[in-house]
Amino acid sequence: MSRIDVNHVWKIYDGDVVGVRDLTFTCEDKEFLAILGPSGGGKSSTLRMLAGLEDITRGEVFFDGKIVNKMEPAERNIALAFESYALYQRLNVYENIAFPLRAKKKDRKEIDKKVNEIAELMNLGSILHKMPGGLAGGQQQRVSLARAFVRNPNLTLLDEPISHMDQRVRMELRARIRRLHDDLGLTTIYVTHDQSEATSLCDRLIVINRAQLQQIGTVNEIWNKPKNKFLASFVGEPTMNFLDAVIEDSKTVSVTQQDKKIIFPFSGELKNITAASAVEMGFRPQEVKIERKRINNKSAIHGIVKVVEFQGHLTILTIELYDLNRTEIKAVVEAHDKYKTDEEITVVINPEIIHLFSGEEPVLERKGFKEKK
Amino acid sequence: MAEVRFDNVSKYYGHKPAVKNLTFTCKEGGFLSIVGPTGAGKSTILKMVAGIESISSGRIFFNDTVVNDLQPQDRNVSMAFETYNLYPHIKVYDNIAFPLRAKKWGFNLSEDEERAKVMEIAAFLGIDEYLDRLPQNLSGGQKQRVSLARALVRKPEVYLLDEPIAHLDARLKFSTQTLLKEFAQEYKSTIIYVTHDYREALALSDTIIVLKNGEVVQEGSPEEVYNYPKIPFVGKTIGEPPMNIIRGESIVSGEKVIFKAGSDLSFICNDDLAGKAFSLTQKSKEKVPLLAGIRSEYIAVGKEKISEYSFQLPVYAVTHESESSIITFKLENGTFIYARVGSEMESSYEVSDVVWLDFDQEKTFFYVDQKLDN
Numbered sequence: 001m002s003r004i005d006v007n008h009v010w011k012i013y014d015g016d017v018v019g020v021r022d023l024t025f026t027c028e029d030k031e032f033l034a035i036l037g038p039s040g041g042g043k044s045s046t047l048r049m050l051a052g053l054e055d056i057t058r059g060e061v062f063f064d065g066k067i068v069n070k071m072e073p074a075e076r077n078i079a080l081a082f083e084s085y086a087l088y089q090r091l092n093v094y095e096n097i098a099f100p101l102r103a104k105k106k107d108r109k110e111i112d113k114k115v116n117e118i119a120e121l122m123n124l125g126s127i128l129h130k131m132p133g134g135l136a137g138g139q140q141q142r143v144s145l146a147r148a149f150v151r152n153p154n155l156t157l158l159d160e161p162i163s164h165m166d167q168r169v170r171m172e173l174r175a176r177i178r179r180l181h182d183d184l185g186l187t188t189i190y191v192t193h194d195q196s197e198a199t200s201l202c203d204r205l206i207v208i209n210r211a212q213l214q215q216i217g218t219v220n221e222i223w224n225k226p227k228n229k230f231l232a233s234f235v236g237e238p239t240m241n242f243l244d245a246v247i248e249d250s251k252t253v254s255v256t257q258q259d260k261k262i263i264f265p266f267s268g269e270l271k272n273i274t275a276a277s278a279v280e281m282g283f284r285p286q287e288v289k290i291e292r293k294r295i296n297n298k299s300a301i302h303g304i305v306k307v308v309e310f311q312g313h314l315t316i317l318t319i320e321l322y323d324l325n326r327t328e329i330k331a332v333v334e335a336h337d338k339y340k341t342d343e344e345i346t347v348v349i350n351p352e353i354i355h356l357f358s359g360e361e362p363v364l365e366r367k368g369f370k371e372k373k
Numbered sequence: 374m375a376e377v378r379f380d381n382v383s384k385y386y387g388h389k390p391a392v393k394n395l396t397f398t399c400k401e402g403g404f405l406s407i408v409g410p411t412g413a414g415k416s417t418i419l420k421m422v423a424g425i426e427s428i429s430s431g432r433i434f435f436n437d438t439v440v441n442d443l444q445p446q447d448r449n450v451s452m453a454f455e456t457y458n459l460y461p462h463i464k465v466y467d468n469i470a471f472p473l474r475a476k477k478w479g480f481n482l483s484e485d486e487e488r489a490k491v492m493e494i495a496a497f498l499g500i501d502e503y504l505d506r507l508p509q510n511l512s513g514g515q516k517q518r519v520s521l522a523r524a525l526v527r528k529p530e531v532y533l534l535d536e537p538i539a540h541l542d543a544r545l546k547f548s549t550q551t552l553l554k555e556f557a558q559e560y561k562s563t564i565i566y567v568t569h570d571y572r573e574a575l576a577l578s579d580t581i582i583v584l585k586n587g588e589v590v591q592e593g594s595p596e597e598v599y600n601y602p603k604i605p606f607v608g609k610t611i612g613e614p615p616m617n618i619i620r621g622e623s624i625v626s627g628e629k630v631i632f633k634a635g636s637d638l639s640f641i642c643n644d645d646l647a648g649k650a651f652s653l654t655q656k657s658k659e660k661v662p663l664l665a666g667i668r669s670e671y672i673a674v675g676k677e678k679i680s681e682y683s684f685q686l687p688v689y690a691v692t693h694e695s696e697s698s699i700i701t702f703k704l705e706n707g708t709f710i711y712a713r714v715g716s717e718m719e720s721s722y723e724v725s726d727v728v729w730l731d732f733d734q735e736k737t738f739f740y741v742d743q744k745l746d747n
Contacts, residue, residue, distance in 0.1 A: 039542070123707060166410070167571065171614040172709050175690040175701035182690075182724050194543060200692040200699070219693065236695055238547065286696045307554050309576035312599045312612050313670045313713065314696075316576070318551055332696065335596075341558060 002064040002154040002187055003029045004050070009059035011045045019045035021211040023059070027155075027189055032181050034190045034202035038234075042211040044159070047191045051157055052076050063154050079148035079156045086144070087132040093143050094119075094128040100151045114150055121180055122146045138169040142176070149180055156181075156188040163194040174200055195235060207231055228360045229280070238285045238316055240355070241329035245281040247273060253281055253356065255301065256324045263298050266354040266364060273356075273363040282355035285330040289348040290317065290339075299350055303329075305343045310335060319347060374563040375435040375530035376401040377422060382431035384417055384587075391417045392587040395431070399531070399580070402561040404554075406574035408610060409584030415567040416455075418584075419533045422565060424448050435530050446477065453524035455536040457516045459508040466491060466504040469522045478527065494522045497552060514541045518549070525556060531563045538573065550576055571611040575599060583607050600668075605740050608666050614699060614711035617672070619665045620742060623650040625658075632665055635706040640684045646734040653741055664740040671736035672712035674700055676721070679731035686710070688726045698722075702730070 004027040011019035020042045027033045037043050048054035050061060052073035060067050068076055079100075087096050094115060101111045119125050122142045132140055141161060148156060162173050178201050181188050192198050198205055199219045207214040207222065215227045219235070226232040233239045245253040250270055254261040264281065273279065294302065306328065307318035317331045317339055331347065333339065356364035382395040392414040399405035407415045420426035422433060424445035432439050440448055451472065459468050469491045473480050482490070495501040498518045508516055517540045524532060538549050554577050557564055568574055574581050575595040583591045583598060583606075591603045602608035608616030621634030623642070630647035633639040642650060654661035673679055689703040694713075700722055702710040712730065714722075722728060 167613045168609050168615050171692075171699065171701070171711055174692050175699075175703075175709065175711075178692055179690040179701075179724065196694065200694060223695070237543065239544065307551050307558070309551065309554065310595045310599075311572055311575055313668070318555075 004155055005062040007060045010057045012057040018211050023213055025206055025216050027187060029187055030185050032188045032201060032203045034198035035206045035208060036192060036195055036198040037208035039193055041209045043191045043208055047157055047159055051078055051080055077154045079153035081144050081148040081161050082159045087140060089132055093124060093130055096143055097146045097150055118146045118150045138165055156186050158190045160192045163197055225366055229357045232282055232355055236284055238330040240282045240284050242280045242282050243327055244325060245279050247275050247277045247279055249275055257322055262301050264349055265298060265351045267351040268367045269365040271363055271365055273358055280357045283349050283353045286332045287353040288331050290331050290333055291346040291348055295346045300346050300348050302346055305339050305341055308339050308341060374401055377531050378434040380432045382433060383429050385429040390587050395589060397582055397592055399563060399565055401563055404557050404564045404578045405580045406566045406568060406578040407582045407584055408571055408574045413584040414587040415584055416535055419535050419567055423450050423452050423533055449530045450533055451524045451529040452533040453521045453537040455539060457520040459516060459519060461508050465506050465519050468519055469526055472527045490526060494526045498522050533565050535567045605664055605666055614669045617667050617710050619708055622660050622662050624660050635704055637705050640682050643734050646737055649739050653739055662742040664742050666738040666740060667732050667736060669711040669713040671733035673731040674712050674714050675729045678729050683729045683731040685727050685729055688722050688724055688728060691722055
């Protein structure tokens with residue numbers, strides 16, 4: 001329940017290994033922020049510095065404007081829940097949850113009220129007297145979260161608390177965490193390598209890679225206006241498709257197919273690039289249109305279905321395009337349109353779904369997507 | 374490659390059954406997945422096919438041959454274990470080449486031929502740069518792909534793959550999953566595949582077997598198992614969010630049948646759905662306990678009433694996916710209900726808003742209420 005400011009923070013390990021490089025961001029009061037990135041990218045170092053488990057080499061961290069660099073973990077009043085639950089095995093569920101309050105010497109009645117309140121929210125009412133050893137994994141995780149939330153922390157730090165759980169309880173835990181955050185007015189920073197978890201819960205997302213902040217914004221912003229090609233392909237599953245293309249003019253690119261060129265109009269403005277330059281045209285599997293009839297037109301390229309992967313409410317196609325490179329792309333389609341292997345189809349890449357990159361740099365200023373929230 | 378057939382196969386440890394009365398067929402060139410929670414008996418089935426576990430009763434056929442009494446080395450199967458089981462003291466290259474050198478398969482490959490085969494599968498799985506390393510110098514995900522490469526490098530009667538991509542990170546898992554499907558299609562391989570991840574089973578298989586406490590509770594195509602779960606357990610095991618299962622009762626009131634769960638959920642059943650309820654209950658009874666099952670994508674959500682079958686609930690939480698959002702509702706009895714809506718809708722729903730829900734009744738199922746089914 002505090003605003004968190006991270007100001008030019010560095011973590012440099014023994015010698016000169018840079019764990020975190022010049023990190024600056026703000027987590028607003030009551031915001032739910034997710035930090036996402038590949039493992040080894042600097043997420044955990046960031047989390048540990050916020051928690052006070054690791055020294056900050058350079059820069060400052062502020063809670064509500066107060067510098068906390070030198071504060072012990074306990075003084076920072078942070079709720080921590082890790083992937084492994086680490087419950088006190090010799091205390092029952094009630095005492096596990098009450099533990100942080102007893103440590104703060106709260107009176108008995110207040111403790112009882114708080115424990116019951118949080119137990120109700122996490123649906124632990126019926127197992128308060130049980131010992132942790134006898135609980136299922138999902139229950140243990142809920143106890144761990146309840147214990148983290150019970151003491152009105154300044155900041156709640158969650159480190160992959162759900163990703164290894166059974167698929168039958170993941171969705172429920174997500175909903176409970178988000179609801180708890182909203183009800184208690186928490187400030188939450190959620191660290192994960194699992195993007196479906198990050199994007200499902202957060203107000204804003206921070207992507208960290210190679211010790212550096214890549215982008216901070218709503219999922220929608222990062223999805224639609226990624227600042228580099230790494231971000232474009234990192235956020236989104238299945239990942240963005242890329243085709244070799246050439247800039248024709250300020251409104252179109254072309255892709256070569258044997259003896260002819262296919263023209264793809266795009267929407268938005270080009271920047272830092274001139275006609276005839278080679279670029280990569282990106283488009284998302286979730287946004288591309290697949291037609292079963294043969295269309296010969298602008299924006300349309302033919303291909304053949306190589307693999308059909310049914311996923312329940314949707315199906316993922318792997319398609320070999322008839323461009324010069326025979327590029328393989330993915331497309332997400334409705335599950336009830338039953339596509340077959342070796343079926344010939346048309347891929348329609350509409351102007352508004354196109355991204356353009358020259359190396360890592362986006363060279364198309366995209367416009368016209370609506371901002372959510 | 375062979376067809377693999379189970380004929381009433383059981384496995385007991387003492388008096389305790391690990392799997393019971395299994396009868397199913399994996400066709401030649403077929404991809405059969407076995408799905409179920411930990412301890413359901415999935416790996417036991419693979420081990421019986423491989424010959425590492427004995428069979429207590431029943432018969433396993435490879436084509437027309439009963440293999441019950443054949444030793445593992447005489448069955449010509451190729452297995453990838455979840456625990457990798459790599460040879461620690463030899464390089465990745467030699468681990469993968471190992472099955473090609475076994476005398477009994479009679480490959481007698483020249484060094485170049487062997488290298489070509491190893492390189493092909495290693496490149497296919499993206500591990501060609503690790504060939505000179507020892508297994509101990511690989512990450513879990515790399516070891517797992519080596520184990521898979523070793524299993525796929527030669528063509529046996531049947532491939533037995535036990536959670537072969539479970540330890541890969543999400544992105545690599547999806548891409549390797551696609552590769553596996555390409556491999557299976559191209560080589561028309563018979564594959565029996567064990568996984569706890571329903572997505573792999575749906576994407577890869579032509580037949581899925583859902584196992585619960587050692588018994589087959591459903592066998593069918595991925596579409597059948599996903600769209601027509603025979604029991605609530607299957608609906609909950611396959612899919613995320615899991616299928617909504619709502620404990621309630623059907624109530625006959627005048628001409629109408631109403632489904633009611635606690636004090637906060639009740640909707641009118643159309644004639645077809647009422648018929649489904651009647652087929653499970655006796656028409657005469659006024660109130661009969663039932664479970665209603667519906668997948669999240671078949672619940673419509675709106676600010677206005679959608680049809681005469683709509684009902685209202687407050688929003689418990691809103692979470693997002695890349696193409697859709699999940700709106701969660703929580704009934705007073707503690708049951709969570711998930712509705713998947715298009716992402717263009719999401720921003721219009723806030724926690725605690727009371728909104729209209731509308732079940733696609735054609736996609737709604739009723740089940741007899743057997744307590745503790747899951």
